Each structure stands twice: as C-alpha cells, then as structure tokens.
Amino acid sequence: MVKRIAKSISGALVIAFCIVLSGCGLTQHNNSMNAVDQPEYAYLALTPPMGWNSWNIFAKDINEVNIKAAADAMVASGMRDAGYEYLVLDDAWMAPKRDENGALQADPVKFPKGMKDIGDYIHSKGLKFGIYEDRAYRTCQSLPGSFGHEQIDMATFAAWGVDYIKMDSCSAEHNGRLSSEDYAIYRRYIEETGRAMVLSISDFGNAAWVWGGKESSQLWRTGWDIQPWMDSVYACGDCSGGSHRSHPAFNGLWQFAGPGYWNDPDMLQVGNIRIEDDKVRESANKAHFGLWCILAAPLMAGNDLPNMTDTVRDILTAPEVIAVNQDPRGVQGYKVFVNDKLEVYNKPLADGTTAVLLLNKGREEADITVTWEMIGLSGRQPVRDLWERKNLGIFEDSFAAKALGEHGNMMLKIGRKGKPLPTAAPVPFEKYTITRQGVTSLSDLYYAWKNYNAPVYNTTFEGNPIIIDGKIFEKGFGCKSKAAFMFAGTERGDRLMGMVALDESYQGENEGRFRIFHEDYFGNRVLWDSGKMTKDSPAKEFDIELEGYNGLMLTFDGRNVETGKQANDVLGVFADPRVIAND
Numbered sequence: 001m002v003k004r005i006a007k008s009i010s011g012a013l014v015i016a017f018c019i020v021l022s023g024c025g026l027t028q029h030n031n032s033m034n035a036v037d038q039p040e041y042a043y044l045a046l047t048p049p050m051g052w053n054s055w056n057i058f059a060k061d062i063n064e065v066n067i068k069a070a071a072d073a074m075v076a077s078g079m080r081d082a083g084y085e086y087l088v089l090d091d092a093w094m095a096p097k098r099d100e101n102g103a104l105q106a107d108p109v110k111f112p113k114g115m116k117d118i119g120d121y122i123h124s125k126g127l128k129f130g131i132y133e134d135r136a137y138r139t140c141q142s143l144p145g146s147f148g149h150e151q152i153d154m155a156t157f158a159a160w161g162v163d164y165i166k167m168d169s170c171s172a173e174h175n176g177r178l179s180s181e182d183y184a185i186y187r188r189y190i191e192e193t194g195r196a197m198v199l200s201i202s203d204f205g206n207a208a209w210v211w212g213g214k215e216s217s218q219l220w221r222t223g224w225d226i227q228p229w230m231d232s233v234y235a236c237g238d239c240s241g242g243s244h245r246s247h248p249a250f251n252g253l254w255q256f257a258g259p260g261y262w263n264d265p266d267m268l269q270v271g272n273i274r275i276e277d278d279k280v281r282e283s284a285n286k287a288h289f290g291l292w293c294i295l296a297a298p299l300m301a302g303n304d305l306p307n308m309t310d311t312v313r314d315i316l317t318a319p320e321v322i323a324v325n326q327d328p329r330g331v332q333g334y335k336v337f338v339n340d341k342l343e344v345y346n347k348p349l350a351d352g353t354t355a356v357l358l359l360n361k362g363r364e365e366a367d368i369t370v371t372w373e374m375i376g377l378s379g380r381q382p383v384r385d386l387w388e389r390k391n392l393g394i395f396e397d398s399f400a401a402k403a404l405g406e407h408g409n410m411m412l413k414i415g416r417k418g419k420p421l422p423t424a425a426p427v428p429f430e431k432y433t434i435t436r437q438g439v440t441s442l443s444d445l446y447y448a449w450k451n452y453n454a455p456v457y458n459t460t461f462e463g464n465p466i467i468i469d470g471k472i473f474e475k476g477f478g479c480k481s482k483a484a485f486m487f488a489g490t491e492r493g494d495r496l497m498g499m500v501a502l503d504e505s506y507q508g509e510n511e512g513r514f515r516i517f518h519e520d521y522f523g524n525r526v527l528w529d530s531g532k533m534t535k536d537s538p539a540k541e542f543d544i545e546l547e548g549y550n551g552l553m554l555t556f557d558g559r560n561v562e563t564g565k566q567a568n569d570v571l572g573v574f575a576d577p578r579v580i581a582n583d
C-alpha cells in the first residue's frame, strides 16, 4: 500500500528554523562575501565553477584518447554551451618520476604527447584546462605530489596553459604546515606565474570555511568522497546544506559562500547513479542535480560524456535549473523545512524571485508544501516549474507538490521580478568566533566545523551535569567515542584553559585521549595532548599559551585498551574550556 503523507507546514521544525534564522528570511543582511572588496583572483569564480572531472568515471584510467573524447563530447552534447567550461584531469595523469629538472611530466604511456598537447586540445574546443595535484609528497594514488616543488609545479602548470588546479590533501599531515599555510603557498606561486588559475581545495571537508580558505582559493570541499549512490549524494549534500559539518544553528554552510568562494560538496555523480529502475534513476539524477544547483555548488560533471543517454544530457544541461546555480547574487540555498525525509530549500535570486527545491529523500510517496511564509513572500505569486520550463499558474500563500515518489523533486521559481528578497539571517560572527576581550567560554560559541559525534553542550554526552572530583561545571562539552570540533579564531586570545577527564559515569575499561589542535588535522599542530586516560586517571588541566591562531580544534578519541581500535562506549568531558584575551 502506498502511504501518502500530507505534510503540514506548521511543524516544530519550521518553528525551530524560524528562531534560528531570525524570522525565516524576514531580515535583510549584507552578504559578508561581498565581491566588491575582494582581491583580483576572487573574480575567477563569481558564480560556481562548472566543468567535467575525470575521477568519478575513469578513476586512474585516463589517457589521451578518453580525455580528448570527453572534450569532443562536451562540445557535441551541448554541455559547453550550457556553461560547463573546465575539463579537469584528476589523479594519475603524471609519470611516477619528475624529470631531471624536478618538473612534473605526463605519464608517457597514457599521454605520449605530453600535457601541453592535451591543454592545447582542450583550449581548441573552447574549453578550459584543469589539472589535479596533491599538496603532500605524493598524491592519493602514490604519484609525485607537489610538496617541496610548489613553485616549479605552479610554473609548469602555467606553461602548459592550465586554468584550474584541484589541490588534494592525501598525506598532507606529513607536511608540517597548517592547511592555511599550505594553500597560501600555492596561491602565492600561482600569482607569481601571472596566469589566472582557479585553486580548488580538496581536503575531505576539513574546515576551510573556518580557517580561511577564501584567502587562497575559490572553492573548498565540505565532505568526504562522493559515491554513485544516493545515500552518499545526500550525505555530501548535507555537508554543505545540512548539519553534517557544522553546528545546527548555521543551517548548513550557506553563510560561508558567495560570489568568489564556494562550498564544494564534491563532483557530480549524475549519470553514474546505480539504480535499476529507469524512472527512479531519473528522479535520483534530478534530485542530485537540483540539490547541487540550489546549494550553489560547483557543477563538475563526472559521467561518461560520449555515451550518456539523452535523459542524462537533458538533466545536466537543463537551462533554467543551471540558471539557479549560476545566479549572479550567489546566495547558497538553505533548508526552510525538514520533516524526516522531506525537505524544502530556498535560494533567493538576483531578479527578485526565489528558487525552491521540494525534495523527497525517502522511499514513500509524499506531498510537500512550500508556504510563502517560509520564503519571505505573501499573497498571490506566480510559480514556474524549472525542469519542465512551464508556468504552473498563480498560487495564494503556498504551493504543494503532490505525490512525489522516491527521490521525487520539483525545482520551482516563485515570485515576481523586483527588489531582491531578503535571505535568512546568518549566525553573527561573534557567536562562533573568539572576539571578546576577557574570558570567552567555548561552550558559549557554536562550533563552525565538526566531524564524527557532535559534542553535547554544558552536560555530559548523556545529558548529566559535568562533575569532576565532586565539583560541578556549568560549562563544557560531553563527548562520546570520537569527536572533533572547531571554533573560529581571530588571533585574539592569549591563553586557553580548562580541564578534561573521562565522564564519571563511565565505568568501562577503555581509554580516551583529548587533544587540542591549532586548525585542522592536516596541520598536525597539537597544542595539548592529555595522553591516554582511563576511568582511574586523575583529571588533567590544560593551560596553553596561544599565539596567532585561526581555528581551535578540540578532539576526543576513545580506544579499546587491548586492540587499539575505536571504542564506541567511552565518554569524556571538557570542563570549562575558555580563552582568555588580555587586550
């Protein structure tokens, strides 16, 4: 039996969002990523970059033949004319060794005529040339990385006519440099070449929006590697548009993107999605593409271009859906309604209308309603279906999509042209960044990045008071098994103080380790390490001098004492972690 769920819009979640978003879009604010004050390279990607990347379809098996065929197909299929401009060669284009001058060279078997030849071919098709490297001594496929060769590699790329560099992070924890330092080096050497090259941060979503990725790049990954199935697509989507990677108060990472800098939930799997049923697969491909468009995500296709079906081509080239992604206002869409698997996203556009995605992530057929209240409109409003390119009529107060099946979705444009609609209110800077003179309790701030289990604020993970040696702490974090979370800094702060212990309710034998890092894991800059602690270990205090930091990461790691493997049951507490700024 098909269960039909008529979705009410007055649910608690909407109300929660209204509070979080200060009026569900009723407040006007200036996008802090205003393009006007940006350095010149910010103008390289005033709208999300569009192109095709070899990894999702070919992995290591790229060569002159299939890359040139992809270039041909980008033109013949209409992809280029629809806006896809970069053709990016991912990992495994390079020879296992550098040449006698230390320069990178093409794999002689795969690319016998070299990379300049490939670049020239790509350019001759009216496309731009993108290339992959890794900031460590080797790439994810164990080929030569750029570490120690940053200057010569950027110069080599410029000489080959490269326009776009995807800079990966496998093994970067051995570099001895913070991620912010690493990427700044590439930016400097790119500028030194005098060639305009986009820099794409590929780091599995390790907080570039917190530590300043926009100082050096135009896009940064927000999550792990995307796979050709919808659980992975939705998980990646939620790294940018949900709470997978940030405190729920942010309602996704929308406030960290804008003209010049983009959150990248990874490359598209449209055309690769493994679903047998043709209709469901088509809905899934549209759901994936629509989600990336509403999230103002970079659109890097990753399918087999010469052999794609007409249906996949029509999805990838849908002009009015792409226009939402490429809207010059550059607002990343955000959720305005969630009820289990049913979601509504809103993306106010430059022309005064707004784009809305109604998405059924579940398997059961459902209706989804968007009310004008959710999107800052009222009264009678025109609604257009952007997939069908058809006006649906004038609707009063709301629009309901009926009987959306598995992955069913509608992409709509609602409202009339005119003054741009307000966006939701962003979380104020001082609510997630250490800005104050005096004492700032970290648990008074929202973490702006997290991985694994989210910490619980001001109680243990299980909701009990934080107690160490009989003393109750009003502030702090409760953690379970594995947690990592980061607060943004402004270099303000002289000391970080607090205390850690395993939760007193934890009676198991496993151990937990607390560490505090400057910035993300890749920098490996450990400011403090509790060492392994068990339930019998006395609490440990930390009192760390801080010197110029732009991200403080707190981590908790529970391990089985005997096997050394992750232990799921260990509970730990950070008690009263606070930053003291003297002036």
Ligand code: GLA
Binding pocket: 055, 090, 091, 132, 139, 140, 141, 168, 202, 204, 225
């Ligand atoms: C990492 C990246 C992928 C891809 C591979 C190549 O996993 O996240 O996008 O570039 O490396 O080895």
